[in-house]
Amino acid sequence: MSTMTRKLVPLILLLAFPAILRAQELKLPPGVEKLASKAKETVEVNMDGPMLHWASKFLSAEDPEERKAAKLVANLKGIYVRSYEFSDEGAYSAADVEEVRAQFRSPGWSRVVGVRSERDGDNVDIFFKLENEKMAGIVIISAEAKELTFVNIVGPLEVDQLADLGGEFGIPKLKTRPQSSKPMAKADKGEQK
Amino acid sequence: MTEINKNPNLLEDALRNALRREDAPEGFALRVLARALPQASAAQEAQRASWLSIFSQPLLRWSAVAAVTICLVIGGIYYRNLQRQRAEGEAAKQQLMLALRIAGSKLQLAKEKVNEINTSRPEPQPQNRSPRSRS
Numbered sequence: 001m002s003t004m005t006r007k008l009v010p011l012i013l014l015l016a017f018p019a020i021l022r023a024q025e026l027k028l029p030p031g032v033e034k035l036a037s038k039a040k041e042t043v044e045v046n047m048d049g050p051m052l053h054w055a056s057k058f059l060s061a062e063d064p065e066e067r068k069a070a071k072l073v074a075n076l077k078g079i080y081v082r083s084y085e086f087s088d089e090g091a092y093s094a095a096d097v098e099e100v101r102a103q104f105r106s107p108g109w110s111r112v113v114g115v116r117s118e119r120d121g122d123n124v125d126i127f128f129k130l131e132n133e134k135m136a137g138i139v140i141i142s143a144e145a146k147e148l149t150f151v152n153i154v155g156p157l158e159v160d161q162l163a164d165l166g167g168e169f170g171i172p173k174l175k176t177r178p179q180s181s182k183p184m185a186k187a188d189k190g191e192q193k
Numbered sequence: 194m195t196e197i198n199k200n201p202n203l204l205e206d207a208l209r210n211a212l213r214r215e216d217a218p219e220g221f222a223l224r225v226l227a228r229a230l231p232q233a234s235a236a237q238e239a240q241r242a243s244w245l246s247i248f249s250q251p252l253l254r255w256s257a258v259a260a261v262t263i264c265l266v267i268g269g270i271y272y273r274n275l276q277r278q279r280a281e282g283e284a285a286k287q288q289l290m291l292a293l294r295i296a297g298s299k300l301q302l303a304k305e306k307v308n309e310i311n312t313s314r315p316e317p318q319p320q321n322r323s324p325r326s327r328s
Contacts, residue, residue: 043291043295045288045289045291045292045295047285047288047289047292051285052289054282054285055282055285055286055288055289056286056289057282058279058282058283058285058286059286059289066286066290069289069290069293072293073289073293079289079292079293079296081291081292081295081296083295113303113307115303115306115307115310117306122302122306124299124302124303124306126300126303140296140299140300140303142299142302142303144302149295149299151292151295151296151299153296
């Protein structure tokens with residue numbers, strides 16, 4: 001290996017490192033990024049590892065909800081959320097959402113839940129990233145009639161922690177509707193990519 | 194020989210008479226205090242004056258003023274930074290909790306949809322039929 005190459009390799013690695021880090025992040029198409037101007041309400045949360053750890057220092061150990069949150073984020077490397085709420089239906093394009101979904105139809109990702117509801121138009125996809133048979137991240141894409149939400153949690157997440165995520169933080173556990181109302185929905189559970 | 198030498202009891206009587214308990218004259222305590230107080234305050238005043246005499250020199254006086262001002266400014270900046278950091282930390286915490294709430298609610302939505310579909314599906318027909326029913 002020449003001296004020049006030996007000098008260039010660390011430089012290339014140094015330049016490529018942020019790109020490697022970003023590789024796990026959710027890339028939103030420009031069409032989705034522009035939705036903020038149309039939305040009635042927009043939530044954008046970008047918290048990387050150091051920010052998460054810093055924020056978790058302010059979580060109270062006395063508050064049970066915050067104590068659970070601190071436990072949950074202890075090993076996480078990032079939380080990224082984009083949520084847009086619109087006044088009217090059809091504010092976003094299905095193609096844009098499909099473009100985001102397509103990012104996770106790649107090796108290492110598994111779509112564990114995919115719900116398509118023709119009745120109310122609520123579509124939810126949950127993708128897990130597995131590394132050495134352990135969960136290394138989760139992506140939730142929820143496309144509702146008047147709401148579009150992308151959640152990307154990077155880092156190891158235990159199943160019980162995941163259950164906590166679904167049933168805590170002041171959000172009451174949702175109850176299923178009575179059996180009489182027949183939904184026009186189809187769900188793919190455990191589809192492995 | 195004196196009278197006392199002749200009679201030792203007279204000496205004892207004289208001593209007893211000289212050492213007998215006698216009440217202080219009226220106003221004695223007040224007079225003692227009135228004299229002692231100005232002396233004590235004068236001593237304190239002298240001590241204070243010796244401390245303050247350090248600041249009689251303009252250089253020292255202004256140095257002390259500057260030191261106090263610097264301490265106050267540094268203390269103020271430190272306190273303000275601490276307050277700002279705390280406010281930023283609280284805001285970050287709120288952001289984190291909001292992100293978790295949104296993630297939790299979407300997970301719940303997916304759960305609800307899956308449960309909805311599972312409960313609406315018709316019960317599967319039993320597979321192990323008896324040989325008689327098959328014929």
